[in-house]
Amino acid sequence: MVSGPRALRYLWTLARLVFALGLFIGALQVIKAGAAGVEALTSGGFLVRNAGSTLGLGWLGAMLTLSGSPAVATALTLRAEGHISEIEGFTMATGGRLGAAFVVLLVAVLFAARREEGKRMAPISTAVMTLLITIAMYLPGATIGLFVLGSERFDSFSLASPPAFGNMIETIYGPLIDAIDTWPSAVLFLGGLVLLVVSFKLIDALVPELDETKFEGSRLEWLRRKWPMFFLGIFVTIATMSVSVALTVLVPLVGKGYVKREDLVPYIIGADIGTLVDKLLIAFLVGANSLHPASPVRIIFAEIIGVGLIGFLIMAFAYGPFRRMIWRSQRQMVKDRGRLAIFVGCLFATPIAIIGLSGVIG
Numbered sequence: 001m002v003s004g005p006r007a008l009r010y011l012w013t014l015a016r017l018v019f020a021l022g023l024f025i026g027a028l029q030v031i032k033a034g035a036a037g038v039e040a041l042t043s044g045g046f047l048v049r050n051a052g053s054t055l056g057l058g059w060l061g062a063m064l065t066l067s068g069s070p071a072v073a074t075a076l077t078l079r080a081e082g083h084i085s086e087i088e089g090f091t092m093a094t095g096g097r098l099g100a101a102f103v104v105l106l107v108a109v110l111f112a113a114r115r116e117e118g119k120r121m122a123p124i125s126t127a128v129m130t131l132l133i134t135i136a137m138y139l140p141g142a143t144i145g146l147f148v149l150g151s152e153r154f155d156s157f158s159l160a161s162p163p164a165f166g167n168m169i170e171t172i173y174g175p176l177i178d179a180i181d182t183w184p185s186a187v188l189f190l191g192g193l194v195l196l197v198v199s200f201k202l203i204d205a206l207v208p209e210l211d212e213t214k215f216e217g218s219r220l221e222w223l224r225r226k227w228p229m230f231f232l233g234i235f236v237t238i239a240t241m242s243v244s245v246a247l248t249v250l251v252p253l254v255g256k257g258y259v260k261r262e263d264l265v266p267y268i269i270g271a272d273i274g275t276l277v278d279k280l281l282i283a284f285l286v287g288a289n290s291l292h293p294a295s296p297v298r299i300i301f302a303e304i305i306g307v308g309l310i311g312f313l314i315m316a317f318a319y320g321p322f323r324r325m326i327w328r329s330q331r332q333m334v335k336d337r338g339r340l341a342i343f344v345g346c347l348f349a350t351p352i353a354i355i356g357l358s359g360v361i362g
Contacts, residue, residue, distance in 0.1 A: 037185025058095025068100025145306030166289030233270025
């Protein structure tokens with residue numbers, strides 16, 4: 001039997017979860033209302049002129065908000081309302097995932113700053129590994145996903161929230177949206193984005209902390225095996241509903257010597273796949289009561305097929321060479337501070353350059 005104080009804690013946690021989810025859904029409605037009037041985000045706008053522009057926008061947006069989820073949610077919202085094409089929504093969601101791993105590097109730098117001089121590079125190299133693995137998986141995975149999204153067989157795939165769910169959202173949030181509909185579109189869009197980031201932070205706060213001290217005996221044999229680590233990465237990411245939580249916990253684990261960096265490759269691969277599963281929830285919510293209700297789900301499913309296929313192929317047939325390639329690459333990146341600075345600079349310069357070139361080319 002649950003004691004009174006424990007029951008109250010459960011009720012308080014449930015209330016916080018309901019509030020966070022309500023804020024999340026409301027933020028999406030505000031973004032929908034604002035996006036229609038922001039010229040740069042409507043069809044043909046500079047930031048969404050083509051698939052390249054949206055790729056850079058999702059990438060840069062994820063880095064600036066320190067989370068891929070707001071960028072992905074915004075991409076799916078813009079597509080659901082018809083402001084961008086399905087391909088553009090797909091590339092923006094992909095960009096959101098490419099930029100999301102930056103938060104791991106930021107956490108690593110902050111963690112390393114508190115470490116002794118000789119122990120600062122291990123957590124930073126772990127973050128660089130995470131970024132390299134994410135890029136190595138999502139670029140070819142997105143290519144496959146684009147092919148799937150454009151195939152005739154996939155055209156018949158249609159899965160969306162039931163109309164009753166959309167009607168319920170309209171009933172709850174409709175009066176609020178009507179009340180603020182006269183506000184400037186840019187204010188609505190940016191305000192909705194802020195609310196979206198806050199809602200994700202509230203949800204993350206409800207996730208039980210992954211305490212690294214519990215891993216003190218983690219030099220167990222099974223943690224060196226690729227498949228257990230691979231599925232652990234998928235499970236932890238789905239369970240926490242946050243790839244940031246699943247990956248940033250690696251930084252202190254490596255920094256304190258509980259886990260070897262080279263043993264984390266399959267875990268990171270699994271986490272990069274698992275994060276797409278919780279994005280399905282976002283896709284269903286975004287699609288509710290929209291012009292294109294099935295399109296957001298199609299985008300995420302295509303992403304899952306592409307990235308999932310690449311991940312399983314690496315694990316089954318190319319794990320050894322892939323692991324060595326990632327290990328050698330990260331060693332070159334962190335060889336000195338100059339190279340690391342160039343690498344970080346490129347993370348920001350690349351999406352900005354993509355947006356600029358795509359806007360010029362049109």
